[in-house]
Amino acid sequence: MAIDTPSPAVRTLAAPGLVEIHEAEIRFAGPRGGVLALDRTSLRLEPGSFTALIGPSGCGKSTLMNALAGFVPLGHGFVRIDGRPVEGPGPDVGVVFQQYALFPWFTARGNIEFALANKGLSRAERRERALQALEEVGLAGQGDKFPGQLSGGMKQRVAIARTLVREPSVLLMDEPFGALDAQTRLSMHALLLRLLARHRATVLFVTHDVDEALLLADTVHVMSHAPGRILASYAIDTPRPRSVARFDAALGDLRTAIVGLLHPES
Structure with a gap:
């Protein structure tokens, strides 16, 4: 079933970051003829929404994310952002990985400045933007340290700052914590x-942790064992901030349902 593309006038007025994934197969x-990693999967992420993708190892979560980032081509279906097909990596999509992916020969500030290299900014402007980004993630005064001098949490803060400084409309996070x-x-x-709350990017967040998904997301999609497909989707309307210690009855029921899908034998 085709998904209607908004007219140019409507797309101009709408908030950026609409993600459409339709019948995606990889x-x-x-x-022996290939391995089906992702089986005819469809998702729609509204602008500014936070969507968690959870499932067993090897189920295709990261594969789907890589397709949305433009790293992996589809064998069938399409991926669109704001009505435009994703045909490769682009500035409107930022990616944060689990292992930080920082350049060890650059300082924290240098890693962020590197992300601004093709923005047409002067050296002074890149430096100022990088320092602002470091302050935003709680690392003011740490800009001259190299990745090897930072803790894991600090490295991930730098990685997030480096990604958000480019102001992407879509943020992909592959088990970042x-x-x-x-x-x-x-x-x-x-x-x-x-x-x-400040940047308003559309987020797709891959995790193995059910509690993490319930604490952060507006919507949780549960994927099956490979070949990956969506087994169930759950909307979460409990206001933030949420706490595992204070899960209400609704979140507790959701947790039980999701764990049951992930571990049907238990």
């Missing part, structure tokens, strides 16, 4: 929500 080459300890993850959750 098959990787293999010795998976390598952090529990306390640091909670502080990063709070930071991320504060940042998104």
Whole structure:
């Protein structure tokens, strides 16, 4: 079923960051005709929404995200952002990875300045924007440190600042807090929500953690074992900030339902 494309006039007036994924299928080459990694998946992410994607390892979560980032081509279907087909990486999509992906030979400020290299800014403007971004993520005064001198949480703050400084309309986050300890993850959750209140990007957040998805997202999509497809979708209308310790009955029921889908044998 085709999805109508908004007219240019409507798209101009609408908030940026509308994501449409329709019947997306991805098959990787293999010795026996290929491996189906993602099976005819459709999603619509409204501008400014926060969507969590959760599922077992190898189910195609990251594959779907890579398709939306323009890193992996589809074998069938389409991916569009604000009505435009995604045909490769572009400035309207920012990606934050679990392992930070910082350049070790650049300082924290230098990593952020590098992201602004093609923005047509002067060196002084890039420096000022980078310092503002570091302050925004709570790292004022840390700009001259190299990644090797930073903790895991600080590195991820730099990675987030580097991504948001380009002002993408869509933010893809592939298990960004998976390598952090529990306390640091909670502080990063709070930071991320504060940042998104300012930047208003559309977020697709991949996680293995059910509680993390319920704490952060507006919508949670649960994926099946490979080949990946959407098993169920849950809207969350509990106001933020949320706390695992204060899960209300509705969130508790959602948690039970999602865990049941992920671990049907338990």
